[in-house]
Amino acid sequence: MINVNNIIKRYGYVKALNDISFQVERGEILGFLGPNGAGKSTTMKILTGIISQDSGTVSVADHDISQNPLEVQKRIGYLPESNPLYYDMRVTDFLKFAAQMRRISSKDMTSVINNIVDSCNIGSVMYKNISELSKGFKQRVGLAQALLGSPEILILDEPTSGLDPKQIMEIRDLIKQLGKEKTVILSTHILQEVEATCTRVIIINEGKIVTSGSIEDLRRNLKGGEAVYASIRGDENAVIARLQENHNISAIDVINRFNDGITSYRITPVTGKDIREDVFHIIAKNGLALTELRRDALKLEEIFIKLTAKENS
């Protein structure tokens, strides 16, 4: 569906994208992961024909974007970063305008807009100025705009940023729903988001693809991906000493000290081992109190730290 080959993009002397290649198959929901400034938005702008790459090729549904940008743009619904909208317009006028730009004929207009208004649940704000809407509604209006004309491909640049948890849940559900019929690329810097919605992930940093694959692949490939978070009441040194006796555990870090004598640790295992039971037994055997034990998902930052460290070594 989407073929990106060796694209390079410079802003002045800075290489925003440095030789990026990837493919997206029909029906995939691809998560584009990376910190701010990694090149996510630049990649998306190139895919949507807003800017052009300096070199390399991009083709969407067998249309080369440099040769035939309109054919590509017809197939893509796009939610730009930070969701810019015409704040002076009413929702209804805005959607009509976007529908006309997407060449929806005037006889289909009403039904198309009504469908999208229903699926995005924005019927109650149709006659409000966009400037008056809450952030969640604005985001849904932005999504609705991207969905007009039922494009085969959706490109969503940080669709959940700035939303409250409930709104995030709603948008994620909506994306999952859409992913059943469409190819979706979304960018984010939140790993949970990728976990919750995506079938595949590409991690990008400093204009390069660091890694890509399914979520599980990714985790598995990371050294010490299966860390455990534990809160334990008792003497810190004793706890660390007992835990270090287990040969499946490779590292123990103190994360927090609470004033009621509880300390929380991250316990990193040797690759590929699940050490939750081991930790439980060690604590129980030594008469310490375990107040919390869970698998500790790595923060994106930590994955990056690891990945960049891996690259450097």
Place this chain on the structure above:
Amino acid sequence: MHNIFTILKKELKAYFYSPIAYIFLTLFLGLSSWLYLNTLFESGQTDIRMYFFYYPWIFLFFIPALAMRLWSEEKNTGTIELLMSFPARTYELVLGKFFAGVAFLVMAFVLSLTVAFSVSSIGSLDWGPVISSYVGATLIGASFLSLGGFMSALTRNQIIAFLITVVTAFILFLAGTPFLLKMLPASIVPFVQFLGLGGHFDTISKGVIDSRDVIYYVSFMVFMLYLNTAAIENQRWKHKLGSSLVAVILLIALAFINIISVKVFIRTDLTEDKLYTVSDSTKKILANLDDIVNIKAFFSDNFPEQITHIRRQIEDTLNEYRAYSGNKIQIEYIDPLTDEETEKKAMDLQIQPQTPQVRQKAEVKAVKLYFGLAVFYTDKHEVIPFINPSTFEYELTSAIVKVSAEKERTVGFLTGHTEPDMQKDLGAVCDALSRQMKVEPVEIKSGTPIDKTLSALVIASPANITDTDKFAIDQYIMSGGKVLFFVNAVQVPEDMPYGTPRKHNLGDLLEHYGVKINTDVIADYEYQGQVQTRQGNFVMSQPYVYFVVAVNKNMNHDHPVTNKMNEVIFPWVSSVELVQGKLAGKKAVELVKTSTNSSAASVSNGVDLQPKMEMPQGSNFSQYTIAVAVTGEFDSFYANKPIPMPPPPKEGEGPPPPPSDPNSIIKKSPETAIVVVGDSDFITDNFGGRSKSNQIFFQNLIDWLTMGEDLIKIRSRETAARPIEEVSDSKKFFLKAASIAGMPLLVIIFGITLALVRRAKRYSMM
């Protein structure tokens, strides 16, 4: 197209859904009409040009304000990414936004029509300049818009876009105005004038839509829209080098188109009286100038407001002359009141000031006005002491013809046969003629031919033409001479209205040339002049059927002499006929006819010419020809005749001149022309000679015979003053209020209503 239209609608709505539109419309409508209507009643003329005079100045600030948001806002809010993600070409976005601005302007213009309607309600308004001014305003407004759009595409800051546009527009606008041009060296003035946005608006707003101005504005817009597109494209695609190259090529191409358009252009004069259209004849004369003609216009700068439009109109005409001469004509404006030396220069050229009484702010005083000009060509010059706008073109073209003619024309008036005297009887027409040519008496001396170099010979009301005279006239024609025969077949004594035949003795000669003069007198019961009769102590005017007035519908419309003539008076005129048998190979046209309600009375036995009060019963009414022209190659009347011998010399005079050599007779003429009119009183001072139209008719005849058709087609035209009616103060107030406050108020009410409707709808949905 679809995308352009979609963007257009969106942008237009954006204007109206935000306060911009209402602020703009209110200020624009209020300010423009206030500036104009304040001075309207003082000027006393329905000249709407002063209204549009303010437009570009208002545009300088308002249009940058309209244009500044076009791209800057999109860039600042990031919506430009949304816009660019739609399947549309960049130029479609640019055009959509541009045309939205233009559409908004046009709406503003429609609302501003109240001013034109107000003016037309209190006087006769010439709508031509109104229409062309709106066209011009749209062009200059759209040009400013395209400039503003480009500037807006360069920055995300609207204020910066606004300021750069104002400054650039100001410079481009000033370049075409006299204010700046005065400070530049003369050699680059025309170039800078052409580049400036302002000068082109001036010419359009006066009522002339000229392809040069339109092409200039369109070129400007095309270039700016290209730059706008390139600016946006470059931010997307980075083809800086390529687009700069295209810009340079485009600029060269547009310059080329404009250079051609200056040479090949069309213009439409929308003014009712075609005020700014120099006639084809003048154009032809100007195009044939082979050297520089300098015009020094001595116009004083102290023209009262009421008549500045006349001065401007004359200056416009002078500019047309310069344009059509291909800059062979150079014009210098001099204010003779600058210092005494300059004034003396004007006086030396016989340029005379006039001192009209002028009302200025409730005070009447005399103003010394100079409004004359001098035309210089090599060592010759001609002067128009004080310009009369209605005959200006004719006078100026005549002056140019006169100074630039290689050989001055000479018209001879035949004397010695009791013809009217050139000073005493033909003073008016001779005066008029002498402005353009030499006028001299011609006496036929026995046996000597008439000077062939005469441009034309006028034979007015001769009596007892002798055979030798006729031979001389015939041979003059045979050598290519042109003759105007104004033959009185009727003799009317000064003190008694009674007609008897006049023995002109030209009948056989003219008949040989194809024209027969009837010995009759025409009475026209439809169009006639007046005579004054004395009854006791009273002088009464009454219609007089024997003074035939020829009106335009009875003139030959296909002939340059007569096609625009009207109301030429012919006292005691006889009918003339074309003799078809004699006209083989020649072209004969009937120039002037009487009305169809005319009758002809034979004067062979004398006829009573008392004024008649009623139409006679039982007469046969018909239409009679009274003037004809014959052109072609003429056969000599004496081709197969003996040469008439001159009469024997009287006692005491010299020996008889030797008889002419029969072989020296010219038997056939080259291509030439004669004119025959059954009357001569139409050019004498006592009858028709003082009438302007009679003079023009006579001049037309002479010009047609001597100069081809060039000068004749320049008609004298009336430049109608268009005064404002007397209006009561309350109506003045109403008209001012309606335009200055009424329209802006309507706009505001509309805006508030729209906002309220939208508000109501929004809450009804919740």
